[in-house]
Amino acid sequence: MAKGLRLISERLNSIDLIVEVRDARIPLSSINPQFERVVGRKPRLIVYNKFDLADPQSKKPLIQAFRRHMPATPIVFTSCLTDSHIKDILKYAATLADPIPHVNLMVMGMPNVGKSSLINALRRVGVGKGKAAITGAQPGVTRTVVGTVKVLEHPAVYLIDTPGVMVPHIADPLQSLKVAVTGGIRDHLADEQVMVDYLLFELNRRQAFDYVDWFRLPDSQPTNDVQVLLDAVARRIGAFSKGGILEPNMAAKFFLKQYRTGKLGLFTLDDLTDLDTYFTSDKSQPESLSRRKEKKQLKLAMRKEQRLKANRQDD
Numbered sequence: 681m682a683k684g685l686r687l688i689s690e691r692l693n694s695i696d697l698i699v700e701v702r703d704a705r706i707p708l709s710s711i712n713p714q715f716e717r718v719v720g721r722k723p724r725l726i727v728y729n730k731f732d733l734a735d736p737q738s739k740k741p742l743i744q745a746f747r748r749h750m751p752a753t754p755i756v757f758t759s760c761l762t763d764s765h766i767k768d769i770l771k772y773a774a775t776l777a778d779p780i781p782h783v784n785l786m787v788m789g790m791p792n793v794g795k796s797s798l799i800n801a802l803r804r805v806g807v808g809k810g811k812a813a814i815t816g817a818q819p820g821v822t823r824t825v826v827g828t829v830k831v832l833e834h835p836a837v838y839l840i841d842t843p844g845v846m847v848p849h850i851a852d853p854l855q856s857l858k859v860a861v862t863g864g865i866r867d868h869l870a871d872e873q874v875m876v877d878y879l880l881f882e883l884n885r886r887q888a889f890d891y892v893d894w895f896r897l898p899d900s901q902p903t904n905d906v907q908v909l910l911d912a913v914a915r916r917i918g919a920f921s922k923g924g925i926l927e928p929n930m931a932a933k934f935f936l937k938q939y940r941t942g943k944l945g946l947f948t949l950d951d952l953t954d955l956d957t958y959f960t961s962d963k964s965q966p967e968s969l970s971r972r973k974e975k976k977q978l979k980l981a982m983r984k985e986q987r988l989k990a991n992r993q994d995d
């Protein structure tokens with residue numbers, strides 16, 4: 681994390697525009713407060729990527745809130761899978777080319793938000809060239825600086841690839857869970873069954889009950905009990921251990937994958953009903969924790985979620 685941020689601040693002088701990538705499914709939770717401090721007043725374009733997986737209704741309140749509170753910062757909603765709105769980024773970058781001869785962009789963001797995919801998409805759309813950066817389903821793939829790549833000929837727009845910025849200390853346990861379920865924390869650091877429990881809670885809250893039929897829940901009824909869900913999923917996908925025992929971990933992995941590929945519906949997990957309060961609140965947070973402390977923090981969040989669940993069942 682510290683190395684990533686140091687590299688970024690070292691390069692900031694030669695950058696004309698920061699392209700900050702966030703996950704559209706967690707438009708607030710994917711903000712990195714340390715990052716806010718490092719980038720300071722540099723011109724910035726915010727890209728809400730993976731919009732193909734987010735609630736389409738989430739766009740309007742975000743655009744309106746940015747207009748009210750950060751009018752100088754443009755925002756774009758993209759999907760790197762379909763190259764949707766990638767051109768808008770290039771168009772905006774091109775507007776900065778006068779009077780400077782060429783524009784240097786830097787893509788930044790939290791792990792797994794799609795930085796490398798965006799770099800590839802910008803190249804593909806801008807100059808019709810293939811892959812410049814390696815992508816991966818697990819966070820932390822973007823490690824090395826690939827170098828400078830041209831993404832537009834006229835005017836000349838160059839892009840500098842950067843290492844992914846690590847998730848900083850996340851004060852709010854719910855925010856940790858959201859980052860984890862959207863893939864921003866390596867899965868082995870988070871308890872997949874707790875992630876599924878949180879997703880189940882969100883699905884039920886939205887009355888998105890498709891999972892009941894798909895996984896043939898008992899009595900065709902929704903459930904609040906993650907074990908009931910995981911048993912049903914395990915049965916449905918044939919996740920049994922040698923002795924014929926159901927494998928909840930395998931089921932949890934499967935369920936998470938369904939969510940992450942949009943098969944359980946298009947959701948925005950952050951609450952966007954009171955963005956004015958969010959934008960006017962003090963978003964500064966303490967310095968980043970070490971990886972060990974981060975892991976401990978996450979475990980505490982998971983335990984809290986489990987306690988909440990136990991209380992829900994007692995009610």
Ligand SMILES: Nc1nc2c(ncn2[C@@H]2O[C@H](COP(=O)(O)OP(=O)(O)OP(=O)(O)O)[C@@H](O)[C@H]2O)c(=O)[nH]1
Pocket residue numbers: 729730731732733758759760761789790791792793794795796797798814815816817818819820821822823843844845
């Ligand atoms: N559905 C969807 N998936 C995307 C999109 N952009 C990227 N992905 C997927 O998200 C995963 C992570 O993408 P990367 O481009 O490797 O993300 P990154 O930010 O470079 O990741 P790190 O290496 O962890 O920093 C990959 O499986 C991509 O295929 C998008 O717009 N929509």
